[in-house]
Amino acid sequence: MSVVVSETAVPALDAVDTPALVVDLERLDRNIARMNATTARLGVRLRPHVKTAKCTAVARRIFGGIGPITVSTLREAEYFFADGFADICYAVTFAPARTARAAALARAGARLSLLVEDVATVRAIAVEAAREGVRFRVLVEIDADGHRAGLRPGDGRLVDVARAVDESTHLDFAGVLTHAGSSYACVGADALRAHAALERDAVVDAAARLRAAGIGCDEISVGSTPTLSHASDLAGVTEARAGVYVFGDLVQSNIGSCALDDIALSVLATVVSHKRDTGRVIIDAGGLALSKDHGTANQAIDYGYGQVCDLSGTPLQGLCVVEVNQEHGLVASRDTAATAAMFDALPIGSRVRVLPNHACMTAAAYDGYWVDGGAALRRWPRCNGW
Amino acid sequence: MSVVVSETAVPALDAVDTPALVVDLERLDRNIARMNATTARLGVRLRPHVKTAKCTAVARRIFGGIGPITVSTLREAEYFFADGFADICYAVTFAPARTARAAALARAGARLSLLVEDVATVRAIAVEAAREGVRFRVLVEIDADGHRAGLRPGDGRLVDVARAVDESTHLDFAGVLTHAGSSYACVGADALRAHAALERDAVVDAAARLRAAGIGCDEISVGSTPTLSHASDLAGVTEARAGVYVFGDLVQSNIGSCALDDIALSVLATVVSHKRDTGRVIIDAGGLALSKDHGTANQAIDYGYGQVCDLSGTPLQGLCVVEVNQEHGLVASRDTAATAAMFDALPIGSRVRVLPNHACMTAAAYDGYWVDGGAALRRWPRCNGW
Numbered sequence: 001m002s003v004v005v006s007e008t009a010v011p012a013l014d015a016v017d018t019p020a021l022v023v024d025l026e027r028l029d030r031n032i033a034r035m036n037a038t039t040a041r042l043g044v045r046l047r048p049h050v051k052t053a054k055c056t057a058v059a060r061r062i063f064g065g066i067g068p069i070t071v072s073t074l075r076e077a078e079y080f081f082a083d084g085f086a087d088i089c090y091a092v093t094f095a096p097a098r099t100a101r102a103a104a105l106a107r108a109g110a111r112l113s114l115l116v117e118d119v120a121t122v123r124a125i126a127v128e129a130a131r132e133g134v135r136f137r138v139l140v141e142i143d144a145d146g147h148r149a150g151l152r153p154g155d156g157r158l159v160d161v162a163r164a165v166d167e168s169t170h171l172d173f174a175g176v177l178t179h180a181g182s183s184y185a186c187v188g189a190d191a192l193r194a195h196a197a198l199e200r201d202a203v204v205d206a207a208a209r210l211r212a213a214g215i216g217c218d219e220i221s222v223g224s225t226p227t228l229s230h231a232s233d234l235a236g237v238t239e240a241r242a243g244v245y246v247f248g249d250l251v252q253s254n255i256g257s258c259a260l261d262d263i264a265l266s267v268l269a270t271v272v273s274h275k276r277d278t279g280r281v282i283i284d285a286g287g288l289a290l291s292k293d294h295g296t297a298n299q300a301i302d303y304g305y306g307q308v309c310d311l312s313g314t315p316l317q318g319l320c321v322v323e324v325n326q327e328h329g330l331v332a333s334r335d336t337a338a339t340a341a342m343f344d345a346l347p348i349g350s351r352v353r354v355l356p357n358h359a360c361m362t363a364a365a366y367d368g369y370w371v372d373g374g375a376a377l378r379r380w381p382r383c384n385g386w
Numbered sequence: 387m388s389v390v391v392s393e394t395a396v397p398a399l400d401a402v403d404t405p406a407l408v409v410d411l412e413r414l415d416r417n418i419a420r421m422n423a424t425t426a427r428l429g430v431r432l433r434p435h436v437k438t439a440k441c442t443a444v445a446r447r448i449f450g451g452i453g454p455i456t457v458s459t460l461r462e463a464e465y466f467f468a469d470g471f472a473d474i475c476y477a478v479t480f481a482p483a484r485t486a487r488a489a490a491l492a493r494a495g496a497r498l499s500l501l502v503e504d505v506a507t508v509r510a511i512a513v514e515a516a517r518e519g520v521r522f523r524v525l526v527e528i529d530a531d532g533h534r535a536g537l538r539p540g541d542g543r544l545v546d547v548a549r550a551v552d553e554s555t556h557l558d559f560a561g562v563l564t565h566a567g568s569s570y571a572c573v574g575a576d577a578l579r580a581h582a583a584l585e586r587d588a589v590v591d592a593a594a595r596l597r598a599a600g601i602g603c604d605e606i607s608v609g610s611t612p613t614l615s616h617a618s619d620l621a622g623v624t625e626a627r628a629g630v631y632v633f634g635d636l637v638q639s640n641i642g643s644c645a646l647d648d649i650a651l652s653v654l655a656t657v658v659s660h661k662r663d664t665g666r667v668i669i670d671a672g673g674l675a676l677s678k679d680h681g682t683a684n685q686a687i688d689y690g691y692g693q694v695c696d697l698s699g700t701p702l703q704g705l706c707v708v709e710v711n712q713e714h715g716l717v718a719s720r721d722t723a724a725t726a727a728m729f730d731a732l733p734i735g736s737r738v739r740v741l742p743n744h745a746c747m748t749a750a751a752y753d754g755y756w757v758d759g760g761a762a763l764r765r766w767p768r769c770n771g772w
Contacts, residue, residue, distance in 0.1 A: 017460075017483075017484065017487065017772065018481075018483075018772075019772055020772075051712060051713075072712055072713045073713065074403075092658070092670065092713050092714070093658040093659045093668065093670075094658075095404075095656045095658050095670060095735065096735060097403075097404075097656065097735070098403065101403065117659060118659070118660070118734060120734065121734060121735070124735070143661075143663075146663070146664055148661075148668070148711060148714055148716070149658070149659040149661065149668050149714065150659075152663065181711065270481045270483065272478070272479040272480075272481050272535070273479045273503060273504070273535040273536075274504070275529075275534075275535065277529075277532070277538065278532055282479065282534070282535050284478065284479075284481060287679070287747060288747070288750050289772075291677075291678060292677060292678045292679040292680070292744075292747060293673070293678040294678070294680075325534060325567065326437060326458055326746055326747075327437075327458045327459065327478050328478065328534055328535065330534070348504060348506065348507060349481065349482060349483065349507070349510070358678075360712055361673060361674070361678060361712075364674050364751065365750065365770075365771070366771065367771055384751075384753075385751070385752065385753055386403065386404075386405055386406075386675075
């Protein structure tokens, strides 16, 4: 009995059951155009990370059709490939146990790139690829800033891993890739520009070491929304990956990689209760609808679990979701003197839009988007899970 | 190409792609039996909250068939009703805009109870119910401890709201309901027993006020896993609701409402990287697979984003997921002297099980469970979304 429609026109956001995920089409297209221009100016190919939107309709707007993508799960790879996206970089350290599933994609025609950092893993993948009768492109992950996985550019194992790929009959060594995730701890243009240079240097140095060892290195890939938003020089880099920029979110706004009015994703919610005794307005978007990501907790502005906006998407100054239970969001005013005005502004039954801390986490609770913009409200599905 | 099977036998947990959600059947049945015995001893009807498992196979194990349930979304109501569960309490403040969807269930034969706290809302629901030609049972929510929604037992509006229900031709006043959610801040048997008494007194007092005003009050409903785990006397209460007890989790373990080895839910994950330079083992279960719920952060034991166990479910002392990115979980040893042993215990490609902080939030990322126990691994689907 739930609403399952595709590209169906409905009169307005008022007809949608809540909580619901809404995309502002004008902001989405503006964010897309900005990153397209940035990467064109920097002279690198954009390979967007589709893990944020997990939606082929969004990815098609980036390219005006189909282009190379980055994924974080094989389910994303399968879903995008089914809609025509064939050039897919699976940018999470590959587990050899997944080879059969990846091989099915390769046999069907996908140009799949895998990520490795360890010789034993390379050998295991090579055995499985031979057994499956497929070839994979393989990149070595570089750790630019101690954030997560990968080899430091100066790690002696780098050449060993690349050579193990190069010597495998069913693997093609494609290059090096990094994600300078510590950029999320940067704030402002100067810090982000410096971190983008550090990210670039990590892969350019790694590629130079490989070339010095006689191993060609075609692809030199960097990427994060914060670093790309302020990178000034990506000399030596061939490709850039970024994901969350299509929507933006409150964490990105605090970092300085988007403005508050660039945020294209929001959660539509209904006011269900007034708790005047505790100074809380309760909405029907809680921990599941917004996610428990409190990424702004230690940033310049702590938005709790989201910034409350009116139905048009205009932020209601100082009103945030300060607590979440599974299906309840508790809204409070940062300025307690304005609490009475909050109750007047948000009568029971009225609707609000909530800007999320972290778009990737919030969107994951939904099986699709309501697209606000153009002639009529439309529905875009998204893929979830693994 | 992803695995979609139902009640299909597969050889072992080693054949399941990761991350995956696993239920330990023996622990599940033990948790179910314990709560059944507790509520029987306390002399109250159990109306389990199915928002945790969102799975009819789990709910059927509670009753050995079909019984009264509590839900947190209309989608849960629709999913459970389709599988035969007809007595459904929708325990989130009802928004009148949802009446048509609720009415469809009522017309199909569901005995649906709605939750209210506000006269204007009651009148709006009454108008819609009359238009739809259906009747609903209606409960008034009582706020036992300032946790969330509802009227305080002494609030003068209580009688007005109940009377507004009573006077509506399409609504039947059914009673009062509370959820003493501040029990999550209690620790240990004494504190939980006291909070259970406070929860009981709130609804018993409210019912007495209504009866004094000439309004009958059949149902007097309390519930949370922490309060029910230690309640000693529920005199005057008719019904108890609890949800997370079926699985338990690390937050409940810290509170004292379950033991660590009662936890029946875990996330199966694969080790994909060794970062000896940063002292981290990386698994393929990150923020989406575990959720960003860090509910143990301020409890006696901070488990990060989960306790790491071996494949049999035995906790690996001191090993927790200390950081999460979208698809990466970073495991570290609390005792840094044991870091070398961690790398030995968790070779790349090996599998672990991770106990979650908050079962309700973690389970929501999955469309089903792998059921470990009995003859062979089985698959149980669950419902998500709204």
